[in-house]
Amino acid sequence: MNSGSESDKFSLADFFLAETDDPLVPPPDFLKWRRDVAWAISLYEPSLGSAAEAICQLGSRPVINMASYGYLALMRHPKIIQAAKDALDQFGTGSCGSPILSGRTTLHDQLESGLRLLTGKQGVLTYNSGFAGALGTVAGLLRKGDCAILDERSHTSLVDGVRVSGARLAFFQHNDPQSLDSILTRESGKRRLVIVEGIYSMDGDMANLPALLEVAESHRVGMLVDEAHSILCCGPGGGGVVEHFGAGQRVGIQYGTFSKGFSSCGGFAAAAPEIVDYLRFYSNPYGFSCALPPATVAGLSAALEVMREEPWRRERLWENGDYFRQQLQRLGLDTGDSDSYVVPIVIGDDRAMLYELGHALRDRGLFVSPVDYPSVPLEKLRFRASVTAGHSRESLDQALGIIADVIVPAMRRRGLLKGVQV
Amino acid sequence: MTREAIQAVINKHIMEISEEIQEAQIDPSRSMKDLGLNSLDIVEIVSCSMRELKVKIPRSELSKLTNLDALVDILHQTVAQKEQAPAS
Known part of the structure; x- marks a missing residue:
């Protein structure tokens, strides 16, 4: 970036809406900016x-x-790598289709059991992408006419999930219970869901969960906690910020990713079995996408075991x-x-x-x-x-x-x- | 292009993004956030307005604006400068 040049004034925020007649022609001003800021x-x-x-x-x-x-430095753990290699030998390279039509392996069942133990929630659904899983969980729960109320620093995957669902998107001020209360009041009469993160990815601060839960409960509105950066890393048993605050029974749905604490790839939703069973059919990134590869799944189960042995x-x-x-x-x-x-x-x-x-x-x-x-x-x-x-x-x-x-x-x-x- | 015409373009895009907002509710002395619009709605409204007016202002400059009047002012100035500039 050359200090003082015209391109310095622009950022990725400026090229979202392309000004070309053909979607296959990228905006020329974007291409120029991209060249100017290449360094x-x-x-x-x-x-x-x-x-x-x-x-x-x-x-x-x-x-x-x-x-x-890879917060827990599990990416080259010998036990995890061996489990993945064994699964590769036994089950091959991929799951070869959507879980609903093409099935999954017994390894997937074992992983879901491990995640039930980790979260204390009896329903678990795994996704092959952390981003798509978060998007799909939110989009699977909400519909047009509903309102999602997100902390203003929530991840794009959650925001995109709301947009895909057609629900109204409202933000409350970061970690502020009064602001949440005011938005919940404004949006009363609709089906509502509060969405927060366990640890915020760009700021590294933890959700003010006790105070936010109190407000949500006073409005009788449920909460989704995205534990992308906190699952396995936070709480005495690795059950995330929800476990850290002892709030397992009060949080309707927990979402976690495998790309961070687990040092792998993918994500999962954990909730009551009835909610998960509904999501199985209405969360499109689950039903319309390939199940996680068996080797990845075996590595994830081994990671859960390693974290029980190596707290x-x-x-x-x-x-x-x-x-x-x-x-x-x-x-x-x-x-x-x-x-x-x-x-x-x-x-x-x-x-x-x-x-x-x-x-x-x-x-x-x-x-x-x-x-x-x-x-x-x-x-x-x-x-x-x-x-x-x-x-x-x-x-x-x-x-x-x-x-x-x-x-x-x-x-x-x-x-x-x-x-x-x- | 008049200031009123620019305000009308913005109002149109506000009402396209949010079916719940009526033109009479749009008070130029207040912000779009005051109308209950979220940050992504605002990005879309401003982007669509700039595309229709055929001008481009860096988002970093627009982020400092505090109400709709200020947005209309900066768009009005930019459109006027473009209209006065010799055709290239």
């Missing part, structure tokens, strides 16, 4: 030459990886997250509302600086993702650092050293550093 965008979608572990290979060199969602991974994850966040704060950096292992480093509204620093960090051997508008507010551009159980204290200190060398002086020069707490 900045080259930070995205890098090719890894190794597993997405705490230290990984990026291009030809090792880097400290703080961009992976230290969850403890280390939280210890690492607390350490990294506190050290960033000691450097005077703004970690937003984070209280978890997802730690934003908020740098303000200088987009040119975001990409200059992003390249400098990458050059120094730290793989951490820049997050630009419109994914986050214009005045709160950031780097989003994921801490994992796989990071050693030494690797976290190295990462902090690089951040102290690269981000801190740039922020100080611009007068953006908070008061340093010694």
Whole structure:
């Protein structure tokens, strides 16, 4: 990104509505913008030459990886890999069709049993994509005339699910029970569903679940909690934020993904068996898409077993997250509302600086993702650092050293550093 | 193009996005959020209005606006500048 150029003023928010007559012709102004900001965008979608572990290979060199969602560092666990290999040998490469028409394997049944134990909910439905599963769960429950009331920082998959369903989409202010109360009152008379996340992906803060549940219950409205970033990582047994707050009986439906804590791919919904049975036929990403591959499913069941045997991974994850966040704060950096292992480093509204620093960090051997508008507010551009159980204290200190060398002086020069707490 | 014509374009797209909103409810001194529209509705209304008016203003500049009057003003200025510019 060239500071001060016309293209710097534009972002991905500006090209949603194409101005061409033919949908197969991309907007020329988008193509020009894409060329102009190629240097900045080259930070995205890098090719890894190794597993997405705490230290990984990026291009030809090792880097400290703080961009992976593999929070519990299970991606190369020998027990999980062996389970997946055995399933590959026995069941082959794929499920070869929609579960309803083409069936699934006994491995899928075992995984669902494990997920019932994890969540305490007796109905479970698995999806081959975390995004499609969230979209499909929401779209399977809501209809035109209904109203979904989402925390304003909810993930796109949940928002898209509401849009596909045709229900009215309303947002309440992030984690604010009064705002939720006011929207629920405004939308009274409709079938309503409150949707929140366990841990918010761009901010790393936990849902204010007790207060929000109290409000939803006072309106007799049910709640869906998306535990994408919290399932297996949060709660004494890994049952997510819902377990952390002891709210299992009060939350109607939990959604979780396999791409983060489980270090795999896919997602699942957990609820009462009657709701899940309804979703089986009305959640199209389930009924009209291939079941998860058997090898993936076997690996997921093994991951559940590993986490029962190795709870230290969850403890280390939280210890690492607390350490990294506190050290960033000691450097005077703004970690937003984070209280978890997802730690934003908020740098303000200088987009040119975001990409200059992003390249400098990458050059120094730290793989951490820049997050630009419109994914986050214009005045709160950031780097989003994921801490994992796989990071050693030494690797976290190295990462902090690089951040102290690269981000801190740039922020100080611009007068953006908070008061340093010694 | 007059300021009133630009307001009419925006109003039309507001009512297309939300069947529940009537023209009489649209108060230019207030924001679209005050009408109960969500952020995605607002992106769509502004994008459709800009496409119809054949102008493009960076979303980063529009995000600072606080009410409908301010949106009409910036669109009116941009349309006027475009009308005055020599044809390329």
